[in-house]
Amino acid sequence: MASDKHELVQLDELPVFIKVHQYPGSSEVPPHWHQSIELSFTLKGKIDHFIIGGVDYQTQPGEILIINTQVVHSVRNLNSTKNDLALTLLFPYSLVLQMFPEMDHYQFEVKPVEELSVEQATQYHHLQTLLSKIIATKLAPAATFKNLDLTILSYKVLKILLKYFLKPRDNKCQISRNLIITGHLRNALDYIQDHYQEPITPQDIANSCHLSRQYLQRIFHQNMGTTIGKYLKNFRAQKAYQDLRHTANTLTAIAMNNGFSGIRSLNRAMVDYYGQTSMQIRKSSSAPYSSY
Numbered sequence: 001m002a003s004d005k006h007e008l009v010q011l012d013e014l015p016v017f018i019k020v021h022q023y024p025g026s027s028e029v030p031p032h033w034h035q036s037i038e039l040s041f042t043l044k045g046k047i048d049h050f051i052i053g054g055v056d057y058q059t060q061p062g063e064i065l066i067i068n069t070q071v072v073h074s075v076r077n078l079n080s081t082k083n084d085l086a087l088t089l090l091f092p093y094s095l096v097l098q099m100f101p102e103m104d105h106y107q108f109e110v111k112p113v114e115e116l117s118v119e120q121a122t123q124y125h126h127l128q129t130l131l132s133k134i135i136a137t138k139l140a141p142a143a144t145f146k147n148l149d150l151t152i153l154s155y156k157v158l159k160i161l162l163k164y165f166l167k168p169r170d171n172k173c174q175i176s177r178n179l180i181i182t183g184h185l186r187n188a189l190d191y192i193q194d195h196y197q198e199p200i201t202p203q204d205i206a207n208s209c210h211l212s213r214q215y216l217q218r219i220f221h222q223n224m225g226t227t228i229g230k231y232l233k234n235f236r237a238q239k240a241y242q243d244l245r246h247t248a249n250t251l252t253a254i255a256m257n258n259g260f261s262g263i264r265s266l267n268r269a270m271v272d273y274y275g276q277t278s279m280q281i282r283k284s285s286s287a288p289y290s291s292y
Helices: 093-099 118-139 146-164 174-195 202-209 213-224 228-246 251-257 263-274 278-283
Strands: 017-021 027-032 037-044 049-052 055-057 064-067 073-077 085-091 106-108 166-168
Touching: 017 118, 037 118, 037 146, 049 064, 064 118, 085 093, 085 118, 085 146, 093 146, 118 146, 146 166, 174 202, 174 213, 174 228, 202 213, 202 228, 213 228, 228 251, 228 263, 228 278, 251 263, 251 278, 263 278
Parallel strands: none
Antiparallel strands: 017 085, 027 073, 037 064, 037 085, 049 055, 049 073, 106 166
16 A cells, blocks of 8 residues: 555554664655654754755754654755764654644644744753653663653653644644645655656656646645656665665666666766765675676
8 A cells, every 4th residue: 555655653662653863874764754743853963854845954953843744754864973863753643632632723833943932942942851861761771661761751742842832723624635735745656666667757657646747746846845857866866876885787787777768867866866976886885796
């Protein structure tokens, strides 16, 4: 099913999903959506591109981002260092509704600190403290009450968000509209994922979604922060990058296997996305290879 590709949430033994990101090197999270409310907290370092509903954010230490339910988002980090440390929390929407039954009529909004009220700024700093404690607790060795401590801290975070960072939705149909748009985007992303090796065009993608090309291009750019054509080229570049790093296939074969017309178009895509030619990427890997 299509939802299996983009509903990227899997809870463990905790009622809230908690993940600490602390590994250096480039990293990418493909565009996806979920019912859960997502919170991202950068403790150290930065995130180069956190795209939420088409808006591209670059985070700084201490910054908090919120992704509301059913909003398409992605992450691309190219300059991670050993000092980078970030946190992701996912609050299942069913849990949020249980705590606040009117949630369907509201959405979270966490503005930059300089735009917050005095009360919100105070609570923002409280959130930073709680989120830092969650990171420290998550990274600490296993202990008898570790999961309980993480649950309590997470619930405190949710309480502050519900109490101080809610705003009414523009209209009661917003969630339904988001669902429709998300469905169109999922269909487009599925088609790209299944056919990127073929010479497909934005018109082919629109036809597969039973939409006009103009409409799909508009909602795609608004929600993904890029055009369909550029997303397709970048998706192919990501697949080719894996082949360059981990296979001994020739550059020509890699180009053809990933939807490029030849080595020249492959190189243009790799330079645009990774800042290196395909040969430079290949030479930095340990895979045996042939040049052509």
